[in-house]
Amino acid sequence: MQPFNRLNHRTLMGSVIIEHIKKTYDKGNVLALKDVSFTVNEGELFGLIGADGAGKTSLFRILTTLLLADEGKATVNGYDVIKDYKQIRGCVGYMPGKFSLYQDLTIEENLNFFATLFATSVEENYDLIKDIYEQIKPFKDRRAGKLSGGMKQKLALCCALIHKPAVLFLDEPTTGVDAVSRKEFWEMLKRLKEQGITILVSTPYMDEATLCERIALIQNGNILSIDTPENITKAYPRKLYALTASVVHKILSDVKAYPEIASCYSFGEFLHISFKNDGKDNTKELLQHLSQKGFKDVTIKEIEPTVEDCFIELM
Amino acid sequence: MEKAIICKDLTKQFGDFAAVNKISFDVNAGEIFGFLGANGAGKTTAMRMLCGLSYPTSGEATVAGFNVYKQQDHIKRNIGYMSQKFSLYESLTVQENIRFFGGIYGLSDKALKDKSNSLIERLGLQAEAKKRVSELPLGWKQKLAFSVAIIHQPKIVFLDEPTGGVDPITRRQFWDLIYEAADDGITIFVTTHYMDEAEYCNRISIMVDGRVEALDTPTNLKHQYKVETMDEVFYQLARAAKRSGE
Numbered sequence: 001m002q003p004f005n006r007l008n009h010r011t012l013m014g015s016v017i018i019e020h021i022k023k024t025y026d027k028g029n030v031l032a033l034k035d036v037s038f039t040v041n042e043g044e045l046f047g048l049i050g051a052d053g054a055g056k057t058s059l060f061r062i063l064t065t066l067l068l069a070d071e072g073k074a075t076v077n078g079y080d081v082i083k084d085y086k087q088i089r090g091c092v093g094y095m096p097g098k099f100s101l102y103q104d105l106t107i108e109e110n111l112n113f114f115a116t117l118f119a120t121s122v123e124e125n126y127d128l129i130k131d132i133y134e135q136i137k138p139f140k141d142r143r144a145g146k147l148s149g150g151m152k153q154k155l156a157l158c159c160a161l162i163h164k165p166a167v168l169f170l171d172e173p174t175t176g177v178d179a180v181s182r183k184e185f186w187e188m189l190k191r192l193k194e195q196g197i198t199i200l201v202s203t204p205y206m207d208e209a210t211l212c213e214r215i216a217l218i219q220n221g222n223i224l225s226i227d228t229p230e231n232i233t234k235a236y237p238r239k240l241y242a243l244t245a246s247v248v249h250k251i252l253s254d255v256k257a258y259p260e261i262a263s264c265y266s267f268g269e270f271l272h273i274s275f276k277n278d279g280k281d282n283t284k285e286l287l288q289h290l291s292q293k294g295f296k297d298v299t300i301k302e303i304e305p306t307v308e309d310c311f312i313e314l315m
Numbered sequence: 316m317e318k319a320i321i322c323k324d325l326t327k328q329f330g331d332f333a334a335v336n337k338i339s340f341d342v343n344a345g346e347i348f349g350f351l352g353a354n355g356a357g358k359t360t361a362m363r364m365l366c367g368l369s370y371p372t373s374g375e376a377t378v379a380g381f382n383v384y385k386q387q388d389h390i391k392r393n394i395g396y397m398s399q400k401f402s403l404y405e406s407l408t409v410q411e412n413i414r415f416f417g418g419i420y421g422l423s424d425k426a427l428k429d430k431s432n433s434l435i436e437r438l439g440l441q442a443e444a445k446k447r448v449s450e451l452p453l454g455w456k457q458k459l460a461f462s463v464a465i466i467h468q469p470k471i472v473f474l475d476e477p478t479g480g481v482d483p484i485t486r487r488q489f490w491d492l493i494y495e496a497a498d499d500g501i502t503i504f505v506t507t508h509y510m511d512e513a514e515y516c517n518r519i520s521i522m523v524d525g526r527v528e529a530l531d532t533p534t535n536l537k538h539q540y541k542v543e544t545m546d547e548v549f550y551q552l553a554r555a556a557k558r559s560g561e
Contacts, residue, residue, distance in 0.1 A: 051482030052453045149354050176479060178353040178508055179546060180553040204480045205509075219482065249494055249515070266487050268514035268545065269533065312483050 014077030014091065014166030014198050016040040016063060021072035023058050023221075028070075032058040033221045036072070040167075040200055040214075045193045047212030048202040049307070055221040056202040057097060060171045063200070064094045077166045090118065093165035095156050097172040103145030107136055107155055110144055111162060118163035128195065129158045132188055150181050157188070161197075168192065170201040174208065186211045206308035217311050224314040229307055236305035236313060238262060239278045242270040243286075245298040254293050258286060265312055272309055273300075317344040318377075319471050319502035320365060325374035325383075327360050334360040336525035337374060344470070347493065347503040349513050352522030353553040358506055359475070361522070365504075366473055367391050379470040392420070395464035395472035395501075399479040402460035405449040409440055412448055413463060420467035434462050454485030461492055465501055472496065474505040478512065490515055510546040521549060524558045 016039065023033040033055045040046040048056050061067035063076055065085035073080070079087045101110045111133070115122045126133075136154050139147070144155060153173060160168060170189075174182045186208065193199055201212070209215045210229045217224040217232070225232055245251055248271060255271060256264045262276045275282040283300045290298050320342035327335040335357040342348045352358045363369040365378050367387035376383040379393040403412045410431060417427040435444050438458055448456060457477060465472050474493075478486045490512065497503050505516065513519050513533060520530040529536055529552055533545055540548045 051485070052480035054482075172480075176354075176476070176508065178553060179510060179549050180353055180556070182508075183550070206483060265484075266490065266511075266515065268511035308483050315482070315484055 015042045015075075016046075016077075016167060016198065016200060017073075017075045018059070018063070019073045021059065021062060021069045021074060023055070023062065023067070023069050031221050033062075033069070036218075036221070036223055038216055038223060038226050040198060043193070043196055043198055045189060045199045045201070045211075045213050047209055047215040048200065048218055049204075049206060049209045049215050049311070050202070050218035051204050053220075054218045056218060057171055058221075059218075060094070060096075060169050060200075060202065064092055064169055065089060090163070091166045093160035093163070093168045095160045095168075095170045095173060097175065099144075099152050099156060101144045101152075101156055101159060104143055106141050106143050107147070107151075108140040110155060111158055114159040115162045120163050122162065125162055125164050128164060128192075129161050131191060132161075133158050149177065153177065153181075153185065161192070165197065167198045167200065170199065172202050172204065174203055174205060182208070206306065206311060209307040215307070217307075217314060219311075219315055224311070232307060232310050233305045236310055238274040240303055240305045240309060241273050241283060241300050242267070242303045243273055243298060243300045244270050245295055251290065251295055251298070254290065254295070255286070258289060260285070263313065265309075267306075267308070272303070272305075318342065319344045319346070320348075320376070320378050320504070322365070322376040323374060325361070325364060325376050326372050327357075327364060327369065328372040333525050335364070335371075338522070338525075338527045340520055340527055340530055342471075342502060342504060343517075344502055345497060345500050346518065347497050347505065347516045349516030349519035350504060350506045350522070351513060351519055351549060352506075353556050353558075355558045356522040356553075356556065357525040358522055362473060362475065362504075362506070365390075366394060366396055392467075393470050395467070395469040396475075397460050397464040397472065397477055398475035399457075399477060400475075403448045403456060403463065406447060408445050408447055409435065409451070409459060410444050412459070413466065416463045417466050422467060430466055434466070438462060454481050454488075457481055457485070457489060458492060461489065461496075465496055468499075469501065471502040471504060474503065476506055476508065478507060478509065486512075510544065510549055513545040513549070519545075521552050523552055523556050528552050 019037050021033055021036045024031050036059060050056055058067065062069045063074055063081060065081050065088050076088050077091050081088060105113060111122055132154050136151050174185055189199060214228050216226045248269060252271060255261060255273060260275050260282055262274045264271055264273045287298055287300060318341050323339045324337040325335060326333060326337050338361060350358055364371050364383055365376060367383060367390035371383060378390045381389040407415060413431045413434060414427060417430060422430065435441055443451060461477065478489050493503055507513065518532050520527045536548050540551055542548055
């Protein structure tokens with residue numbers, strides 16, 4: 001277990017246990033979550049990775065007691081999401097995907113408002129938000145509606161933390177955020193984790209998966225896999241290769257049509273490819289084949305799969 | 316080489332704030348041009364000027380050969396536009412959306428009918444043609460939105476984060492559509508936060524604090540900044556930004 005620092009006067013850690021949760025909308029016609037089960041351990045930074053419409057937000061709303069599941073059971077910090085909804089609301093922080101603070105209150109007013117709502121004060125828990133709040137403090141008299149995207153995100157995180165939650169739910173905090181701000185945001189999460197808060201965070205960006213301790217890959221309401229990012233990438237079933245050439249996209253259709261190919265997807269300047277039978281001298285034969293088609297400057301090297309490779313494989 | 320966009324010292328000033336500060340670049344006809352930048356760098360403001368939705372404060376630009384000050388209507392007729400946020404009417408069916416946007420762009424009834432059928436067939440949406448767009452999965456919506464944005468065979472199509480939130484397979488299928496359109500001679504002007512997608516562009520520009528700080532092919536940019544990936548190029552440039560915003 002991690003040592004507590006400033007927060008040792010109160011148990012901050014909480015776990016999330018999800019058992020066979022099912023959720024439908026539109027009188028059962030739209031299936032949002034089918035039989036989802038997993039556990040987030042105390043103090044863990046856990047990522048829910050999937051595209052829009054995968055069911056991430058439905059699950060977050062069920063766990064934060066804002067939505068009822070059709071079937072299944074879930075507890076947060078030991079409390080049942082149905083019976084103990086009041087206790088849960090008091091001990092979790094929730095940052096929805098859509099900015100949901102009061103646009104016509106200032107930064108400072110929003111923060112005071114949420115502190116008061118949870119019967120605490122900004123001063124009492126200032127340690128927890130200090131790092132993040134000081135970045136937006138120069139603008140504390142500016143209305144939330146007038147803030148930039150990055151500042152809104154920081155304010156929303158402060159408001160979700162102001163009552164020292166045991167579990168923090170962050171629904172797509174980095175969607176639409178540029179690559180630099182995304183890195184900074186994950187640095188903040190790492191520091192919060194070190195303070196002992198359990199964090200469940202969702203994201204459509206596969207590259208962020210490796211920053212979590214464990215991840216669940218979700219697609220169409222199904223959990224495809226749950227494990228550490230390392231174990232998920234290790235479980236990739238075949239050898240994976242990166243192919244590159246001067247005009248990669250022109251080669252794509254020829255590589256896809258090659259009979260020995262099991263998978264072929266663009267990854268930036270590379271094609272990630274795998275073969276049906278790893279026993280053979282595949283790369284040499286493929287290079288010959290492409291050379292006959294007129295592609296002379298092709299190179300192929302074996303690589304480690306990324307989480308995105310595994311996600312595509314499991315889809 | 317024929318130019319789809321020519322931009323010289325283009326500036327947009329809001330009071331004493333230069334949202335876009337003297338940007339100059341050309342986009343070649345038929346090129347896939349990536350328009351990158353940190354949040355708040357001025358991308359949206361620049362794009363609005365190029366689409367004929369907002370007047371520049373100073374500088375010059377022509378889009379599809381038309382002047383951004385005097386010929387905004389011509390520009391609008393000769394470009395397509397698609398964003399992640401709004402592209403199709405959710406309460407209209409697939410067919411109705413095609414008809415609506417085709418009509419707006421002045422396609423004849425016959426052309427519309429032909430286009431509509433071939434488009435639905437190509438996207439494999441036959442079974443969904445009479446369904447409301449709100450019932451489609453996001454990935455299909457985005458593919459349909461793109462096809463609708465180029466239904467009038469524009470010279471240029473502007474794509475504002477077209478793949479945000481889309482699953483990894485659909486994201487790649489979407490780029491297949493982009494390449495097809497480019498092969499048909501449509502110039503592609505695209506923004507994205509996915510750095511692997513930056514690699515799919517012929518050339519990219521990176522905006523920082525209202526200026527275009529870098530412009531070249533992905534390969535040359537990686538050489539220039541002595542790094543392995545576009546992610547690192549972007550990080551080096553955007554990290555120095557003073558502004559942050561939408």
